[in-house]
Amino acid sequence: MHNTNGHKPPGGRIGDDTVIWVEGLAKEYRVYDKPEGLGASLRGLFRRTSRLVEALKGVSLTVNRGEFVALLGPNGAGKTTFLKLLSGIITPSRGTARVLGHVPWERADDFRRRFALVMGQRNQLWWDLPAAESFRLHKEIYRLDAARYERVRDELVDLLGVRKLILQPVRELSLGERMKLELVAALLHEPEVLFLDEPTIGLDVVAQHTIHEFLRHVQAERRTTVMLTTHYMKDVAALCERVMVITHGDILYDGSLAEIVDRFTTHKIVTLDLDEPPAPGALERYGFPCEIRGPQVVMRIDRSRIADVLPEILRGAGVRDVSVEDVPLEEIVAGLFRSGDARPAEPAEAPA
Amino acid sequence: MTTAAPTTAAGPGPLAELATRLRIWWTMLAICLEERLAYRGDFILGTAMRFLPIVTQVFLWTAVFAATSRADIAGYSKTDIVAYYLLTMVTRAFSSMPGLAGGISRSIRDGSIKKYLVQPVDYVSFLLAARIAHKLVYYAVAILPFAAVFWICRSYFPPLPDATAIAAFVASLLLSFLLGFFMEATLGMLGFWVLEVSSIVFAYMLVQYLLSGHMFPIDMLAGIPTGIAGIDVADVVRWLPFEYTAYFPAAVWLGKVQGAELGRALAIEAAWVVVMAVACRIVWWRGTRRYSAYGG
Numbered sequence: 001m002h003n004t005n006g007h008k009p010p011g012g013r014i015g016d017d018t019v020i021w022v023e024g025l026a027k028e029y030r031v032y033d034k035p036e037g038l039g040a041s042l043r044g045l046f047r048r049t050s051r052l053v054e055a056l057k058g059v060s061l062t063v064n065r066g067e068f069v070a071l072l073g074p075n076g077a078g079k080t081t082f083l084k085l086l087s088g089i090i091t092p093s094r095g096t097a098r099v100l101g102h103v104p105w106e107r108a109d110d111f112r113r114r115f116a117l118v119m120g121q122r123n124q125l126w127w128d129l130p131a132a133e134s135f136r137l138h139k140e141i142y143r144l145d146a147a148r149y150e151r152v153r154d155e156l157v158d159l160l161g162v163r164k165l166i167l168q169p170v171r172e173l174s175l176g177e178r179m180k181l182e183l184v185a186a187l188l189h190e191p192e193v194l195f196l197d198e199p200t201i202g203l204d205v206v207a208q209h210t211i212h213e214f215l216r217h218v219q220a221e222r223r224t225t226v227m228l229t230t231h232y233m234k235d236v237a238a239l240c241e242r243v244m245v246i247t248h249g250d251i252l253y254d255g256s257l258a259e260i261v262d263r264f265t266t267h268k269i270v271t272l273d274l275d276e277p278p279a280p281g282a283l284e285r286y287g288f289p290c291e292i293r294g295p296q297v298v299m300r301i302d303r304s305r306i307a308d309v310l311p312e313i314l315r316g317a318g319v320r321d322v323s324v325e326d327v328p329l330e331e332i333v334a335g336l337f338r339s340g341d342a343r344p345a346e347p348a349e350a351p352a
Numbered sequence: 353m354t355t356a357a358p359t360t361a362a363g364p365g366p367l368a369e370l371a372t373r374l375r376i377w378w379t380m381l382a383i384c385l386e387e388r389l390a391y392r393g394d395f396i397l398g399t400a401m402r403f404l405p406i407v408t409q410v411f412l413w414t415a416v417f418a419a420t421s422r423a424d425i426a427g428y429s430k431t432d433i434v435a436y437y438l439l440t441m442v443t444r445a446f447s448s449m450p451g452l453a454g455g456i457s458r459s460i461r462d463g464s465i466k467k468y469l470v471q472p473v474d475y476v477s478f479l480l481a482a483r484i485a486h487k488l489v490y491y492a493v494a495i496l497p498f499a500a501v502f503w504i505c506r507s508y509f510p511p512l513p514d515a516t517a518i519a520a521f522v523a524s525l526l527l528s529f530l531l532g533f534f535m536e537a538t539l540g541m542l543g544f545w546v547l548e549v550s551s552i553v554f555a556y557m558l559v560q561y562l563l564s565g566h567m568f569p570i571d572m573l574a575g576i577p578t579g580i581a582g583i584d585v586a587d588v589v590r591w592l593p594f595e596y597t598a599y600f601p602a603a604v605w606l607g608k609v610q611g612a613e614l615g616r617a618l619a620i621e622a623a624w625v626v627v628m629a630v631a632c633r634i635v636w637w638r639g640t641r642r643y644s645a646y647g648g
Contacts, residue, residue, distance in 0.1 A: 089469050091644040105644055112472040124467055126383065128390045133383050140379040141473045143372060
């Protein structure tokens with residue numbers, strides 16, 4: 001279904017359900033080198049050297065209504081640039097895009113009333129005022145019907161359990177509380193598309209969990225199309241059916257979460273609880289024992305062999321317990337990030 | 353385009369659209385008012401400090417008049433001078449925009465300007481609402497010290513001017529607010545091109561200080577030749593926007609500008625408001641295009 005090599009446009013057709021359509025989208029930045037030292041800085045006043053950095057190199061994809069997409073990638077991979085392009089904050093160097101039928105960077109009001117972006121802290125809420133006031137302003141600028149606005153607001157604050165906080169100045173709130181209220185502010189106008197840039201960064205486990213539950217509920221209820229960037233695999237596992245891995249401005253993988261495990265792992269992790277520590281070399285014929293801690297052994301076993309090997313191990317004496325798991329998602333994704341690094345990524349040199 | 357496009361004929365009628373915009377605007381104003389009220393303490397101290405420079409001005413001019421045998425300088429007696437400086441304080445209370453340019457350029461630098469690109473709201477309208485709120489709160493706090501100072505100094509003022517002059521004074525003050533706003537907002541948006549606008553703002557303040565009448569009444573420049581026959585410095589300054597942000601309203605109150613000259617000056621002031629409002633739009637539009645192309 002989903003295109004998985006990232007280079008070719010995924011059909012390029014716009015269906016009835018297509019919410020985001022992107023074709024060859026590229027963004028280059030000119031960055032100026034700031035040499036070290038005072039002397040070099042002074043010379044830099046007269047002659048600056050600059051480079052073109054390709055933050056995004058011709059990305060193509062389509063996203064249908066109601067999809068929940070995770071953008072993964074190391075820092076500087078182009079994830080945020082991509083979200084900025086789709087929200088119309090920046091214009092591309094090449095390529096084009098439609099979000100809800102609009103070219104985002106034309107910033108038509110009709111488009112802007114139908115999506116939301118949450119990027120960074122101190123985003124939409126007024127710092128010195130209670131969030132309720134920011135919500136009221138949103139009601140006006142998004143031209144919301146009063147009764148509907150109140151119903152949506154009450155539903156959102158109750159889902160996140162923040163009703164008591166909306167009358168407190170935002171500056172007095174914790175990071176997690178602020179993020180929850182940012183999400184409420186972003187969803188008041190019931191956007192059809194929601195872009196989230198690292199919504200759970202720096203939050204504790206409980207707050208992360210609350211936000212997951214909230215997003216899942218809202219998304220299912222409204223069929224909102226959500227695209228989020230994150231570094232936490234917990235976010236991905238909890239929320240997203242579709243995963244895109246971006247490195248060096250390119251889509252390296254685009255497909256389902258299940259498929260990523262399937263395609264990029266060759267083995268499973270098998271943990272054995274034995275009666276006594278195994279004899280040296282006793283387990284090597286089944287697979288690779290990566291950790292032996294007394295009677296507990298963690299092994300990597302080839303996936304193709306697991307069905308044959310496992311009964312054999314269990315038949316052997318002294319196995320008290322066994323568990324078979326997939327390689328952790330973090331590890332798979334980290335591997336993908338590294339495989340992206342192997343690609344040549346030479347920025348074009350150009351004097352200013 | 354970031355400015356709100358007028359709704360199409362198929363949408364709600366123009367009156368309903370206007371009503372919606374007014375509501376948006378009113379809410380922005382109300383929220384900005386609330387935010388400013390959180391800082392009222394600053395205002396009280398700031399207002400008191402504003403009266404300090406005028407004391408030194410009075411001392412300076414007392415010394416000037418003591419050193420000359422003339423009863424007036426360029427048509428200003430010693431009491432006129434005191435009245436003039438007090439009146440320019442009123443003008444400046446309308447036209448000065450503390451923190452406006454710096455605030456805009458900061459929001460460009462730290463990226464918080466993004467919000468106004470993403471939300472269906474017009475940034476310039478929003479800034480204007482915020483500034484009106486800022487001024488209203490300031491006047492509410494400052495009116496007492498202002499009234500006290502003017503009452504103490506009442507003997508320096510000529511008798512109350514006629515109704516025309518008072519109306520022209522009020523009009524010139526309101527225009528000076530808009531003029532100051534659009535000039536500083538435009539300067540702040542230069543932050544789209546340069547990292548730090550503070551040096552530009554400083555240069556602007558310097559020119560402003562000299563040519564607005566904040567430092568001395570502009571008509572004192574009359575008779576200073578520019579080198580072009582028949583044109584003196586005051587003639588040039590009259591066509592620039594600066595004197596309308598301090599000198600002009602004060603001069604109207606003191607009856608220095610009357611009749612046809614008054615009408616012409618008000619027209620020049622209004623024209624500058626339009627020019628700067630358009631300039632502000634253009635700079636916003638081009639600036640956001642540049643921002644979108646280079647950074648974000």
